[in-house]
């Protein structure tokens with residue numbers, strides 16, 4: 001069993017940035033990723049708000065570039081294994097197949113899309129209900145779909161779907177969107193996206209596939225059925241931190257609490273990216289925090 005200097009759990013932008021800094025610092029590093037490199041970035045098509053890339057970049061290219069940059073370092077191993085448990089006192093992480101040891105840990109496990117928790121959502125998952133427009137959107141060419149949510153992700157994905165769906169209805173429970181101004185301006189100019197504000201979904205209905213959603217206007221309380229083939233849900237995120245519950249300080253939603261150096265309540269354990277409580281959940285902050293987490297861990301390891 002190799003004992004690493006650093007184990008990074010999760011290979012989204014936060015984990016990949018920490019891995020880059022670990023590689024350059026010369027630490028023997030293990031990155032453990034349960035799915036594919038890139039995390040939630042690969043759920044969208046194009047990234048337009050990453051500095052220094054004036055025309056934007058395909059998310060797959062951004063992640064490929066990050067991977068190539070990290071693969072230069074032969075002191076960084078990347079393994080595709082799901083971390084199931086940790087014992088920070090014994091300095092071990094356990095995957096479904098193995099366990100690994102290290103002097104310090106960086107948690108970069110990110111988050112997943114929150115569920116709406118309405119009738120029909122579970123039943124029609126994969127049969128019209130989706131949390132990923134880039135994965136499933138092309139199946140709805142020339143069809144009518146509904147997008148739920150009011151933030152950047154919801155508006156971005158509604159715009160993406162508008163390119164091939166005949167009609168997109170964007171349903172938001174409040175009277176205005178939270179999304180950035182530039183996205184809202186694009187929304188106004190996109191004729192096949194209809195905005196339905198002050199409305200919530202009560203039920204998703206269908207037979208083998210989604211056929212309609214039942215919505216309620218929260219002001220008038222009027223009910224309305226909307227025919228659609230797909231429902232794309234972007235109503236916020238929840239952290240992938242279940243396996244850390246009781247081991248590390250978190251807020252009531254499971255987001256890890258850190259200080260400004262990304263230090264958690266456990267010695268030698270740092271957290272970065274969307275799994276921690278913060279105000280801006282984006283690639284730029286995830287990357288910056290990955291760098292800070294590794295720098296803080298480096299400070300800790302050098303003092304030991």
Ligand SMILES: Cc1cc2nc3c(=O)[nH]c(=O)nc-3n(C[C@H](O)[C@H](O)[C@H](O)COP(=O)(O)OP(=O)(O)OC[C@H]3O[C@@H](n4cnc5c(N)ncnc54)[C@H](O)[C@@H]3O)c2cc1C
Nearest residue numbers: 010012013014034039040044083109110273274281282283
């Ligand atoms: C549709 C959509 C559009 C977006 N558009 C933009 C945009 O235009 N610009 C922008 O800046 N941001 C955008 N974002 C947000 C951005 O994707 C996230 O803020 C960013 O990916 C967070 O990075 P992260 O590394 O913290 O987490 P994640 O990207 O979530 O990565 C976490 C990684 O950890 C892995 N993991 C989780 N648990 C375990 C475990 N137990 N063991 C091993 N591995 C594990 C996951 O598989 C994942 O690969 C968008 C998000 C979505 C969903």
